[in-house]
Amino acid sequence: MNIESEIKIIQEFVDKGNYHAAMNISISALNECRRNKNQPGIDSFLDVIKGIADTMTEVFGQQS
Numbered sequence: 001m002n003i004e005s006e007i008k009i010i011q012e013f014v015d016k017g018n019y020h021a022a023m024n025i026s027i028s029a030l031n032e033c034r035r036n037k038n039q040p041g042i043d044s045f046l047d048v049i050k051g052i053a054d055t056m057t058e059v060f061g062q063q064s
Contacts, residue, residue, distance in 0.1 A: 022052050
């Protein structure tokens, strides 16, 4: 798997506001890295998932 190209695809979904697809692709990529015992890939996709969650918090969270 080319991690950088997967992250680019995921970012395109985030940019369009399709967080569900972005999260699903990220989790699928994370699972592939787990199957292949690719810890750097796992760490990368955990960061991507956290970034998506942070973006969703900014977009949908309560504004004070």
